[in-house]
Amino acid sequence: MTGIVLHHVPQSRSQRVLWLLRELGVMFEVREWPFDKTLRGEEFLALNPVGRVPALEIDGRPVWETGAILQVLCERFPDAGLDRAPGHAEWIDWLIQIHFAETISQHAAVLTQGHLMLRDPSTRSPVVMKLEAARVGKCFDAIEARLDGDWLLRGGFSAADVAVAQAAVMARRFHRVGDRARMAAWMDRCEAREAFPAEDGGLYDRDFYEVPDA
Structure with a gap:
């Protein structure tokens, strides 16, 4: 079985990797991190050297940068049809x-x-x-x-x-x-998609932020 661990902070870029994993229908584990200095600690820096989420472990190999993670996952699970392979018109x-x-x-x-x-x-x-x-x-x-x-x-x-x-x-x-x-x-x-992850918790405390007056 492919071992996949998503290192995740709610309401961050890692939300899109969580969504994609759910769309792919594969087995994975989520490890949730706080949005604080923990991301600058040695443990997390071993996964992403700039201390940002997302980080993904796949078969024991850390992958970082959201676009790269999405491409790796789509290529690893092509049967889901969520990518467009090189040479495809799209x-x-x-x-x-x-x-x-x-x-x-x-x-x-x-x-x-x-x-x-x-x-x-x-x-x-x-x-x-x-x-x-x-x-x-x-x-x-x-x-x-x-x-x-x-x-x-x-x-x-x-x-x-x-x-x-x-x-x-x-x-x-x-x-x-x-x-x-x-x-x-x-x-x-x-x-409305079934795989779309609800934003439970996280950084934001309101739906909209007005630009303050100068």
Whole structure:
């Protein structure tokens, strides 16, 4: 049996790996970590040398970086049909969307730091926060423009939807989906999937964070 252990912090990027594992229907173990200095300890740094989640152990080998983990899992379990293999007509688009998710997540991470990590209002930059929220909006525009069917790829649901939708779930705490009707319907479809993991606990304490006044 393939041994898979996901090292996970709720409401973080590791949420998308959890979702993918559930979509793949494989056996795995979850080890939950607190979002604190524990991630900088020797035990976790042996799994991810920069002290970030996710980290995945597969057959005793640590794998880190979310996009790499998704690709490794999809290639390991191709029967699930969640990847697009090299040479497939949608392979390049699949790769773009897998890695586009990290662009969205990075903007969300900056906003998370501004709203939650910098507790002293004097250390926050409303200008930067407003700019990053606008950049999330541009990412949402790209999703809206991309969708011309139920899923990001015409060939059907894939790990690309997992990656981008999970990033969008994080980012919509800082920029509303609004009147992007195709994106809103797509996110509803994603969240209605049986494998979609509920966000139990975690870092965020509200559904939406307004940009503070300058």
